[in-house]
Amino acid sequence: MxxxxxxxxxxxxxxxxxxxxxxxxxxxxxxxxxxxxxNPVQARVGDTELRLGDFQRAAAEWEVLTRQIIINVPLVTPGGRRTFGVPVATWELAARGQALDADALGRIIQLTGQVPPSLEMAAQVVSQITPEAYLLLLTEAKRMGVTVSEDRYREVMSKLPPAPNADRRELWRQAVYNYLLVLEVFNRVADTVKVSQPMRVHEIAARFQQISVKLVEFPVDRFLDRVEAPTTQQVEEHFRLYADKTPDPDAPTLTFGYLVPNRVKLQFIAIPRSAVRQQITVKDTDVYRFYRDNPRLFSATAPATQPAAGPATQWAATAPAIAPTTRPFEQVADEIRNRLIDEETNRRMADIERLVSSTLRNDYTAWKAELAKQAPTTGPTTAPSSLGEPYDTYEYLQKLSALVQQKHNVLPTAANLSSFMSARDLQQAIVGLGDAFGRTRDGFVRFHDYATNWVRPLMTEQQQRRAQQLGIETLSLWEPGIPMTDNSGNLYLFRITEVSPAHPPASLADVRPRVEKDLRLKAAYEKAMAAANALVESVRGRDLEAAAAETPGLQVITTGRFSSRQDAQVTGYELDPKSRLAFLNGAFGLLRTRMKTGEQHPVGVVELPAPRRVLVMQLHELEPARKGELFDQETAYIGVELQARIVQELMRQWFEVRQIFSRMNYQPRGSHG
Missing domain, CATH: 1.20.5 (Single alpha-helices involved in coiled-coils or other helix-helix interfaces)
Structure with missing residues (x-):
């Protein structure tokens, strides 16, 4: 650790x-x-001594596994084919969390064009494993006597990039082998996880059974004209309670908060992938040469011999032998051409990234050194840069864009955002960059989160230490951030120019209209809840329609049947995506009440804070899960999904550092005799 x-x-x-x-x-x-x-003893695990050399070797191996051996994964996006790098420690662990081999995980990424949750989860797990914890995991594996087959070891090594030299090659080999030992221990534990038939049946019932509900809605806005303006005392008290709070948009009820979030000003350069790609042409001779030199990439299968004719209603007793063949050049020429264009685009984008990143980094280093020599100033430094403009100016970025155009015939977009923007502002206001992501040493980070949470002037010392443990590169002002890429493959390089840390409003006056509006909303919400609860009390033992008929103006809505899937469509009642989950949880909560109490048509209150509605809901009909045409396939898939879900949760617990220390009875030097 x-x-x-x-x-x-x-x-x-x-x-x-x-x-x-x-x-x-x-x-x-x-x-x-x-x-x-x-080589003194540094710790003990039971009767096993761990010496200084053991810790040093473990640290060297963990460095190799998490930072040096990088697997480049092809990722097909609307902008073409590109690659991103994943440390081998993360890659192999993700494959086990997905209950797939690494090749299958790679195919999922290629087919979907997205980073699967299992890979992000594996990155989080790996990021919190320290060299010390890795040594304990390896010690555990050796004590258990696990082994890795030669075939398995060679299979993994064959997919890795070459080591830079002979000394590194030996370290890489040993590190990979030892890591496979660690994973083999986890495999043994994970193999004990079985999805029982009752678990499978319960999940199938939960997913495929459908219900319908009757409901009456109480729109909060309908009660606004029935509430009085808040008093000065109420306004001041409400502000005091929530001045330093942030409202939670995912909370199941209404929340308030007036904390001004972290905000930043920034500058960035955007390199459009399409502009680079459209410059590239590929000769027909190059297309054919690729086809000729890579026949295995275009193989097809066909019967080696034609099966004997037989009755149309009867399968042949023996399937015909399958022989490989190669698809005709005419069928694959466009595919090859696009592939070659994408590969050249990737190469040129990488060249541009290196040019921009190295120029920014070198000039930042020189600017920072020069700044340290000067007296503090609030204005830009006059320190020279390689581009002839002061580094901390927008003109510098414009010159950098011109340099890219000169060398690569592509003019990037340079932008200067001179207004403070929060993470939400960045995500919503900047198309492309707002949802872009970058790769850290052990995982991925979204731009809007990185730019507003991982800037050192916005962080406490504890947060900075945590970032270091996670392998996230924190930023100083004007320091170039990690390169960002959006879903279309466009490249962004940015720097934060000014920050405003999260803080309560300077005074009530700054947010008084908002506080007064929220207080009226809160009062209206309470009235809507009171009306809903009154209706629930009158429904007990009766049908919702009968109870609602006693109050003028109440309309009962009967929905169509729907399942508990998060993407389920509820016919007869319009829901936005944020409200759907709360609606489904409330509806199927009534079903659970029925199973516990035996009441056939239970009733309850469901809050939908986002659209500002309160619902009185009654379970109407239940349709049990039925076998459809794809029932068997879906059942099998559910089994695999349940297995993967359980294994992933087990993985989080198994590799948690405190669990490792406890499991191994770890005693650092000084804690034992």
Whole structure:
């Protein structure tokens, strides 16, 4: 663990120095004297001693697995084919979390063009494993006597990039083999996880049974004209309670908050992938050469011999042998051409990224050094840059765009956002960049989150330490951020120019109209809830329609049948995506009430804060799950999905650092005799 190394670093160095000195003296007077003291015991796991050298080797291997061996995965997007890199530790763990092999996981990414949740989850798990925890996992594997087959080891190694030199090659091989040992232990544990038939039946019933409901809605806005204006005391008290709070849009009820979130000003350069791609042409001879040199990429299958004719209603007793063949050039020429164009586009985009990133980084380093020499100033420094404009100016970015155009014949878009923007503002206002993502050492991060949460002037010391543990590169002002890519493959490089940390409003006056509006909304919401609860009380033991008929103006809506799937469509009642989940939870909560109490048509209140509605809902009809044409396939898929879900949760727990320490009875030096 990084904290362990920080905590014991001085002690380790001191002990190491003493042992080296003693070892040297003993060696001087006693031939053959032991030098074991140069490798002191640092911890114990049961009766097993862990020495300094063990920690050093584990740290070197974990560095290899999480930062040096990178698997480039092709990703097909609307902008063409591109690649992104994933550390081998994350990649292999994600494959196990998905209950797939690494090749199958790669095909999923290629087919969907998206990073699957299992990969993001694996990145989170790997990010919190420290070299110290990795050593314990490896010790656990060796104590259990697990092995990795030679075929499995060779299969993984064959997919990895070549090591830079012979020394590195040996370290890489050992690191990969040891990591496979660690994963083999987890495989043994995960293999004990079985989806029982009752679990499968319950999940099938939950997904495929359908219900319909009757409901009466109480729109909160209908009660606004029935509430009085809030008093000064109420306004001041409400502001005091929520000045430093943030409203939760996903909360099941109405929430309030007036905290001004982190906001930033920034500048960025955008390189459109389409502009790079449209410049590229591929010769027919190059297309044919690729076809000729890569026949396996265009193989098809066909019967080696024609099966004997037989009755049309009868399967042949023996399936015909399948022989490979190659698809005609005419069928695949366009596919090859697009592939070659995409590959060249990727290469040129990478060249542009290197040019822009290196120029920004070098000039930032020089600017920062020059700034340290100057007296503090609020204006731009006059320190020169490689482009002839001061680094901390918008003109510098414009010059950088011109440099890209000069060298690559593509003019990037340079932008200067001079107004403070929150994460939500960035996501909604900037097309492309708002939803772009970048790769850190162990995972992926969204631009709007990175730009507003991982800037050092916006972070506490604890948050900065946490970012370091996660492998996320935090930013200083004007420092170039990690490259960002949107779903179309466009490239963005940005820098934060000014920040405004989250803070309560300076005074009530800044948000008074909003507070007064919220208080009226709160009062109206309470009246809507009171009316809904009154109707629920009058329904008990009766039909909702009969009870609603006693109150003028109430309309009963009967929905069509719907399932509990999050994307289920509720016919007869319009719902926005945010409200659908709350609606479904409320509706199927009534079904659970029926199963517990035996009441056939239970009734309850369901809150929909986003559209500002309160519903009185009654379970109407229940249609049990039935076998359809695809029932068997869907059932099998549900089994696999349940298995993967359980394995992923087990993975989170198994690789949690505190669980590792506890499981292994880990005793750092100083905690044992």
């Amino acid at each position: 990084a904290s362990f190394m920080r905590k014991y670093n001085k002690r380790i160095l001191a002990v190491l120095g003493v042992f080296l000195m003693v070892s040297f003296l003993i060696g001087s007077f006693l031939p053959g004297g032991s030098r074991r003291g140069a």
